[in-house]
């Protein structure tokens with residue numbers, strides 16, 4: 247169950263962690279998606295900052311899958327009309343949701359089902375979801391794109407584990423898969439545990455699609471990110487070991 251809220255105000259900041267906690271008690275897999283306020287909102291309104299930080303703090307303590315998307319990172323599209331920018335953001339979230347649902351629902355060659363996903367999440371602390379599509383000829387760029395397009399406010403520090411699902415056509419080779427895995431290990435700080443899923447479609451495809459759940463994120467990383475000045479708009483996510 248995906249729960250979306252813009253943090254900083256009263257309603258969303260209070261409800262997001264509350265609903266996530268309540269849903270954890272059921273069979274559902276709650277996935278909170280938190281939109282962090284624009285920097286100017288944080289800088290000029292300490293109550294909004296406190297609300298956002300408290301909500302993020304609660305989500306981090308709970309662990310599990312959390313998506314934190316900084317509104318500030320929308321500034322990379324600042325010359326586009328505002329409606330279009332929010333549309334882009336909506337499309338991005340839609341793609342993340344579809345990718346995750348696809349990964350666990352559609353059968354594949356090496357399968358990641360809901361039970362596997364839940365088991366993976368239960369012992370990895372805070373995890374986040376990355377997704378990208380790129381031409382099959384450039385596996386490294388695919389991984390780079392997953393990081394840079396994420397609009398994430400996480401700094402992926404010391405990733406303890408990663409679940410990597412790659413989706414390709416009949417022309418998807420073992421060598422290309424190895425290249426994706428190598429890039430993931432390199433860029434995600436050599437995760438100690440890597441779980442792999444693969445789906446091959448019957449027809450050849452120009453595009454590879456990757457979905458990754460990166461776990462073992464350091465708690466407070468979102469808060470640190472909120473305190474830090476915004477990163478360069480188009481560069482890949484910073485990785486510190």
Ligand SMILES: Nc1nc2c(ncn2[C@@H]2O[C@H](COP(=O)(O)OP(=O)(O)OP(=O)(O)O)[C@@H](O)[C@H]2O)c(=O)[nH]1
Pocket residue numbers: 251252253254255256257258259281282283284287317332335
């Ligand atoms: N990306 C995105 N962010 C939004 C959107 N609407 C609001 N936000 C962000 O969410 C923050 C919180 O929105 P509010 O309306 O203040 O919060 P609320 O949860 O409704 O709480 P109260 O109005 O205080 O009850 C805003 O400051 C924005 O940064 C939206 O449509 N898209």
Ligand SMILES: [Mg+2]
Pocket residue numbers: 255257
């Ligand atoms: Mg409101």
